[in-house]
Amino acid sequence: MAKAAIADRSVKEFEEKQEWWWAAEKKRSSRLDYLRKAIWKKGAIGGLYAPGVKVDLERPVLQTQKARALEFSPDPYVIKFAKMIAHILDNKTIFITDNAQLVGYTGSLPHTIAWDPSLGSFLNEEVYNDPTAIPDPAEKSQQIIRDVNNYWIGKSDLDKMIPVFDMEDLGKMLSGSIGWGVPIARGGYSSKDYEYIMTGKRAYQAIIDELNQKIDEADEQTHAPGATTETSKIYDKINNWEAMKITLEAGIRVAKRYARLARIIAEHFEEDSNRREELLRVAESCEQVPAYPPRTLQESFQYDIFIQMMSRTEAVEGAWPARPDYYHGPYYDKDVNIKKNLTKEEAIDLVGEFLIRAAEVCQFKPKFAREGLQGIDGTWVWTIGGVDKEGRDACNDLTVALMQAARLVRVANPTFGFRWHPRVKDEVMREIFECLRQGLGYPNIRHDPVLIANSMHWYGHPIEEARLWCNQACLSPCPPTKHGFQPMRMANATANCAKIIEYVMTGGYDPVVNMQVGAETGDVTSFTDFEQFFEAWTTQMKTIFSILVRAVNRARTLAPNLTPRPFLSAISERSIESGMDTLTPSLERGNAWVTAFTWVENIDSLAAVKKLVFEDKKYTMAELKNALEKNWEGHEQMRLDFVKNAPKWGNDDDYVDDIMVRCLKTAAKFSKELKCPSGNNWPILPENVSGNIHYANIVGALPNGRRLGDALYDGGISPGPGLDKKGPTAVLKSCGKINHITDGRAFLLNQRLSPTQLAGEKGYQLWRAYMRTWADLELDHIQFNVVDDSTLRAAQKDPEKYQEVIVRVAGYSAHFVDISRKTQDNIIQRTVQGL
Amino acid sequence: MTTCKDCKRFFPLEDNPEKGDCVERIVDPRQAYYKSKPVNAGNDAVSCSSFQKK
Numbered sequence A: 001m002a003k004a005a006i007a008d009r010s011v012k013e014f015e016e017k018q019e020w021w022w023a024a025e026k027k028r029s030s031r032l033d034y035l036r037k038a039i040w041k042k043g044a045i046g047g048l049y050a051p052g053v054k055v056d057l058e059r060p061v062l063q064t065q066k067a068r069a070l071e072f073s074p075d076p077y078v079i080k081f082a083k084m085i086a087h088i089l090d091n092k093t094i095f096i097t098d099n100a101q102l103v104g105y106t107g108s109l110p111h112t113i114a115w116d117p118s119l120g121s122f123l124n125e126e127v128y129n130d131p132t133a134i135p136d137p138a139e140k141s142q143q144i145i146r147d148v149n150n151y152w153i154g155k156s157d158l159d160k161m162i163p164v165f166d167m168e169d170l171g172k173m174l175s176g177s178i179g180w181g182v183p184i185a186r187g188g189y190s191s192k193d194y195e196y197i198m199t200g201k202r203a204y205q206a207i208i209d210e211l212n213q214k215i216d217e218a219d220e221q222t223h224a225p226g227a228t229t230e231t232s233k234i235y236d237k238i239n240n241w242e243a244m245k246i247t248l249e250a251g252i253r254v255a256k257r258y259a260r261l262a263r264i265i266a267e268h269f270e271e272d273s274n275r276r277e278e279l280l281r282v283a284e285s286c287e288q289v290p291a292y293p294p295r296t297l298q299e300s301f302q303y304d305i306f307i308q309m310m311s312r313t314e315a316v317e318g319a320w321p322a323r324p325d326y327y328h329g330p331y332y333d334k335d336v337n338i339k340k341n342l343t344k345e346e347a348i349d350l351v352g353e354f355l356i357r358a359a360e361v362c363q364f365k366p367k368f369a370r371e372g373l374q375g376i377d378g379t380w381v382w383t384i385g386g387v388d389k390e391g392r393d394a395c396n397d398l399t400v401a402l403m404q405a406a407r408l409v410r411v412a413n414p415t416f417g418f419r420w421h422p423r424v425k426d427e428v429m430r431e432i433f434e435c436l437r438q439g440l441g442y443p444n445i446r447h448d449p450v451l452i453a454n455s456m457h458w459y460g461h462p463i464e465e466a467r468l469w470c471n472q473a474c475l476s477p478c479p480p481t482k483h484g485f486q487p488m489r490m491a492n493a494t495a496n497c498a499k500i501i502e503y504v505m506t507g508g509y510d511p512v513v514n515m516q517v518g519a520e521t522g523d524v525t526s527f528t529d530f531e532q533f534f535e536a537w538t539t540q541m542k543t544i545f546s547i548l549v550r551a552v553n554r555a556r557t558l559a560p561n562l563t564p565r566p567f568l569s570a571i572s573e574r575s576i577e578s579g580m581d582t583l584t585p586s587l588e589r590g591n592a593w594v595t596a597f598t599w600v601e602n603i604d605s606l607a608a609v610k611k612l613v614f615e616d617k618k619y620t621m622a623e624l625k626n627a628l629e630k631n632w633e634g635h636e637q638m639r640l641d642f643v644k645n646a647p648k649w650g651n652d653d654d655y656v657d658d659i660m661v662r663c664l665k666t667a668a669k670f671s672k673e674l675k676c677p678s679g680n681n682w683p684i685l686p687e688n689v690s691g692n693i694h695y696a697n698i699v700g701a702l703p704n705g706r707r708l709g710d711a712l713y714d715g716g717i718s719p720g721p722g723l724d725k726k727g728p729t730a731v732l733k734s735c736g737k738i739n740h741i742t743d744g745r746a747f748l749l750n751q752r753l754s755p756t757q758l759a760g761e762k763g764y765q766l767w768r769a770y771m772r773t774w775a776d777l778e779l780d781h782i783q784f785n786v787v788d789d790s791t792l793r794a795a796q797k798d799p800e801k802y803q804e805v806i807v808r809v810a811g812y813s814a815h816f817v818d819i820s821r822k823t824q825d826n827i828i829q830r831t832v833q834g835l
Numbered sequence B: 001m002t003t004c005k006d007c008k009r010f011f012p013l014e015d016n017p018e019k020g021d022c023v024e025r026i027v028d029p030r031q032a033y034y035k036s037k038p039v040n041a042g043n044d045a046v047s048c049s050s051f052q053k054k
Helices: A003-008 A011-016 A020-027 A030-038 A058-070 A077-091 A121-128 A138-152 A157-164 A167-174 A204-223 A231-269 A273-288 A297-314 A324-338 A344-359 A367-372 A397-409 A426-437 A448-459 A498-506 A530-562 A566-570 A573-578 A600-615 A621-629 A636-644 A654-671 A691-697 A728-736 A760-776 A789-797 A821-829
Strands: A094-097 A187-189 A381-385 A415-420 A444-447 A494-496 A594-597 A684-686 A750-753 A781-785 A806-808 A813-815 B010-012 B019-027 B032-040
Touching: A003 A020, A011 A020, A020 A397, A030 A344, A030 A397, A058 A077, A058 A138, A077 A231, A077 A297, A077 A566, A077 B032, A094 A231, A121 A138, A121 A157, A157 A530, A167 A530, A204 A231, A204 A566, A204 A573, A231 A273, A231 A297, A231 A566, A231 A573, A231 B019, A231 B032, A273 A297, A297 A324, A297 A344, A297 A566, A324 A344, A324 A381, A324 A397, A344 A397, A367 A691, A381 A397, A397 A415, A397 A426, A415 A448, A426 A760, A444 A448, A444 A760, A494 A498, A494 A530, A494 A691, A498 A530, A498 A600, A498 A621, A530 A594, A530 A600, A530 A654, A566 A573, A594 A691, A600 A621, A600 A636, A600 A654, A621 A636, A654 A684, A691 A821, A728 A760, A781 A806, A789 A821
Parallel strands: A381 A415, A415 A444, A494 A594, A594 A684, A750 A781
Antiparallel strands: A094 B032, A444 A781, A806 A813, B010 B019, B019 B032
16 A cells, blocks of 8 residues: 555554554554564565575575584584584674664575575575575576585485485385475474573573583593593583583674674764664673673563574574563563563564564575465464463563554564463453454464363473473474473474375375375275274374384484584573483473374265265265276266265264264374383374465375365364354364363364454454353364455455455464465365354 | 775774674665674775775
């Protein structure tokens, strides 16, 4: 919309028309408006990076330069790697954006995407082959990329891992049919020991002092008279501690570089006295953190940004586990309520900028990852609300400020997961609702008592730790504690579950990738009853999960030596204490899970086969097999029968709901047989991100009537689009038949509500009543799209006018115009529930 | 030879004037910012397109 048109209309007019994005633009401060518009959109549009966004070649060159220099040094790998991190931080280009009060970015310039060349040489080839993101002049850039890529062949993490994997499993996994991602310990979802590093008790310098003491004591031990079996382990510990120290010292140095730049701008360039003062505050802030604990809200946010920037220099992190109101809330309280250093408006500016700093973070991802996470770089699902260690309501003024700032800056990433519990105050619920009503698609709502019990059930986390949970990725709670936090959850333990039912029909042969991937469960036409069919389903489920889990287990076991993480270790109490890398499985309680993409297709398919083939005997198995092999072509009437006349999940129909529960309980039982390297369980977590679109051309025709190429269902336990015909309560009742504590890790449920119905106080009361039913049925999760069809269709027709419309895709939100047409259509097809 | 220390954009470190930062203002299509890159005072600046004589 033209600037004049926005200026001529009032906030009220925009709000009445539910054009929340224009209302937000008018309501936010000039600083927030500038910073919001300054963001380079990093999430891939469909699967491609946006025009103007380029791969950052500075970091790969610096890292390769240092790796070459260290190649023949006597240092152990962990120290060499720490030196590479330090070299990058000491030499990278840094920048400070006009009006910014917070600084720090993973790349060298605002429009760049950070690229870590040491992860996998075959991933590096994707950079070379992605002409849209290669900086100009292309020929020179390609020469640099070739040089970098050539160096890392045989030396990257994945190159080191591949020869020690089970090659058969690896081949099946890399076929792209059943898994998503690669098993490397520096690429995935990295939780953190926030209880150690974010509680204001210590920061980098205090840890360095402790490390020095540890190193001195250990050194003394190794030189005292005598030698035991423990002595050689001490040398390894010293190396790890040294590496941790190198990264922390580099972290302090890079912060000082920001401080120096802020002072140079203030003293030599800036003419505005207010801005000069701000820059000097930025400088003071960067001189304080991360060396010393924060003193103010600004320093607290700055500290967090530096930690995240460093962690993302060390690894490619596809998620952002965080609990901002819990850890930054005390600083908000101190500055706004106690000392009154900040007005609420000034605090909102800082909170909004904190969201913006997170929104711009980006690291190069291969195309399959971009397609599965259309519109965003990773799932920054920040956790808010919930309870404290003692079980008291942990919502605070920052919980509210985060919601208010979110409505002003309207970024698609980070989003929020709100931990609901029975003692949440109405004023907080109203803030949550307002975000939903204004179409952000977030926060999603999580049932805190259920999820605390779930964490204790699956992993034995003690209640005081379980109560501190934050999302490790989209949905999986993880305690940010000494032994509770999981340093890396590898995305490849993500099963494309629609293949389970497909392989039952094909005897494990995958017709799309032309190889035997699943188990050889025999010719399906020879099955004489549903129990035989279900047994084959169970075998295929176990086979797929096992292939993925074995690879992750292997990678996690090898990671401490082959692919260590000295910085993450340096901010982990268990590593400081033990001298072992934080990836060491014995230090962790275990918090593994198998993400179950495309799960519900199994349920509707099993119900259709049971009803139409084995019970009604309307079709033979041979006829069904034949129709699926032909992708239902020439069998449209039969296909419609399987779509319309078989029971469908989400209608409070016990026939199919019992099958869902049986499948989940079968998987849950097997989850306890699968063990992670820490010795704990592998429960499943049905959800999809936009995997339902990514896999559309990889999953063949299915007995629920789906054809190859059709979008798969959108949510973990969401009914198929348009197939939930009995209303919103029936959906909740179906989902309520699942035990959300013992049947799996978490269960994603998408719902669409009408914005018209949610208008005004009446709308809020309707939603609260609906949420009471949701809570009473003890569902662990629910999220909402509150955007009407007409807006979405108008956005398809005229995307330029609707750049800021946000939708909930699955475990995350995205700007509607940034997702593929197929995903857009899939969202529009979701049933709009009338409350 | 023209070197970085002859440039307006070069800001030497107080404790080691042989090293410093090259600070430059950039206005890109979305935002304006200052960037900084560590350089040595004695670096050859003859072919530097950002060089501005002090």
